[in-house]
Amino acid sequence: MKQTLTIIIGLLAALGLLNAAEGDKEGKPVKKAVVFYGESLLFQSIDHLSDEHIQHYYDSLKQLPEPPKQLMDQIDLFLSVKTMTQLEIALMMDSLFEKGGNNYALINQINLFISQNDFNEQQPDEFEYTRNTYDYPADLFYNSWNTQKPHPYSPKLCQDDTTTRLKLAGGGLGEMVMPVDKIVVTSLFGYRWERFHRGVDLDLQVWDTVRTMFSGKVRYVGYYGGYGRTVVVRHHNGLETLYAHLHRFKVKVGDDVDAGQLIALGGSSGHSTGSHLHFECRFKGVALNPSQLINFKTGELIDDQVTLKKNKWGYTAIPDGVEYYTVKKGDYLYKIADMYGTTCTQLCEANGIKRNSPLRIGQKIRIL
Numbered sequence: 319m320k321q322t323l324t325i326i327i328g329l330l331a332a333l334g335l336l337n338a339a340e341g342d343k344e345g346k347p348v349k350k351a352v353v354f355y356g357e358s359l360l361f362q363s364i365d366h367l368s369d370e371h372i373q374h375y376y377d378s379l380k381q382l383p384e385p386p387k388q389l390m391d392q393i394d395l396f397l398s399v400k401t402m403t404q405l406e407i408a409l410m411m412d413s414l415f416e417k418g419g420n421n422y423a424l425i426n427q428i429n430l431f432i433s434q435n436d437f438n439e440q441q442p443d444e445f446e447y448t449r450n451t452y453d454y455p456a457d458l459f460y461n462s463w464n465t466q467k468p469h470p471y472s473p474k475l476c477q478d479d480t481t482t483r484l485k486l487a488g489g490g491l492g493e494m495v496m497p498v499d500k501i502v503v504t505s506l507f508g509y510r511w512e513r514f515h516r517g518v519d520l521d522l523q524v525w526d527t528v529r530t531m532f533s534g535k536v537r538y539v540g541y542y543g544g545y546g547r548t549v550v551v552r553h554h555n556g557l558e559t560l561y562a563h564l565h566r567f568k569v570k571v572g573d574d575v576d577a578g579q580l581i582a583l584g585g586s587s588g589h590s591t592g593s594h595l596h597f598e599c600r601f602k603g604v605a606l607n608p609s610q611l612i613n614f615k616t617g618e619l620i621d622d623q624v625t626l627k628k629n630k631w632g633y634t635a636i637p638d639g640v641e642y643y644t645v646k647k648g649d650y651l652y653k654i655a656d657m658y659g660t661t662c663t664q665l666c667e668a669n670g671i672k673r674n675s676p677l678r679i680g681q682k683i684r685i686l
Contacts, residue, residue: 358423359430360392372397392424399428407432409481409625455534456556459602465571468538468550468560471603479628484555484601486611487622491555492533495578496617497597498522503614504594506670507607516605517560517598518614518670522584524565524593530581531559536573545596546588549581557606560598563590601626601633609670610635610684627682634682645681658685 361375376393379385399407411428414421454463464470487494498520505519522528534553542548545562549569552558565585575581586593599606606626613620621637636642643654651662651673662673668684677683 358426360389360396360423360427369397388420392421396424396427396431399431409627454537455552455554459556460552463537465538468542468545468548469600469603473603476602476604476628476633479602479626479633481628482556482601482626482633484557484624484626485622486532486555486557486619486624491553492577494531494612494619495529496612497529497531497559497561498526498584498595501614501617506672507605507609508671508675517562517596518608520595520597522593522595524583524585526584526593527580528561528564528582528584528595529578530561530575531577532557533577534575536569536571536575536581539567539569539571541587544589546590547582547585548588551575551581556601558600560596560600562596562598563588563594604632606633606635607670609668611637615667629680631678636682636684641685642682643685645677645679645683647679649677651675651677654683660685 361372372393376390379390379393395410399410402410407428411425414425454460457463460471460475462470485491500521502521503518504521505515507518508515528549530551532551532553532555534551536549537552537558538548538550540548542562545560547564547567548560548562549564549567550558550560561582563584563586564582565587566583567581568583569575569579569581584593584595590596597608599608599611608614611620611624612618619637621639623638625636625638626633627636634642643658645654651665655662655665665671665683665685666673666675
């Protein structure tokens, strides 16, 4: 485990995803370390590795009576690295580590390539969209502005998504502010009472202040079925947040709001058994687990930047700097907790799940 962690840290540092030192105390440049897993590489010689040389090697393999398909596939993948973003390389390397042994030569070759190239100058700003001026916030993602429904988006809007990077705070976006003063979670995201609960419930009293979490523009204000009185705010980072079971509105559609601004007073409208705030985070209409973005114990974001990975059921939100475990066949919560030296209780709190919550193959479990 420690060896694998060292390799990943070396990779992230080479990519510039960790704050690696640019010089020593005297200001002299420091060479980036290259961390290898074993000694094997895809190519015997690491000099003059131009695309032309690699293609010539690939063609010679193709002419063999029994071409080594796995090696040729790995060469194809190595060539594609030059067109990838930092995020795409990091995610690809993560999947290669998961697959294991036969990929270590490729992993080493990519790691060496990364150390010899300056990706910081080659890659565009992945959060440039947050500074562009559109008619409406994050219009690049949506191309629509529906003020009649809280959830107006077709599944087609996200059907081609794979991974999306979102900046949640800082860099001109401002900071995150919790929607209520006292943070008491009374119901988590996920299945409850044989129905899927697409947000978290936060305790409050009627007339308590409800604030918008991020800056943005109010897209919906109205009474909507079981949600009762509801406000939806679209934010500049592409998220939309929903606030339901309200008592009084304090904003109208089209209002620009700053993070922490009063938007409503709490209540118990709609299908509610008592006063509370039903709070949702959505991206392209798909509900995210707020516990994957927010530490509800501290009232802070887990990280200012997050990767949304599309899966069969929606998106998994992976904050930067957080380790995730992918559930495999035969896994159960205690087994995963024991693997990482933690407890079931801590895993449940970190992932917004219960001890008896069913685990799905491919599900991402955040490790503390």
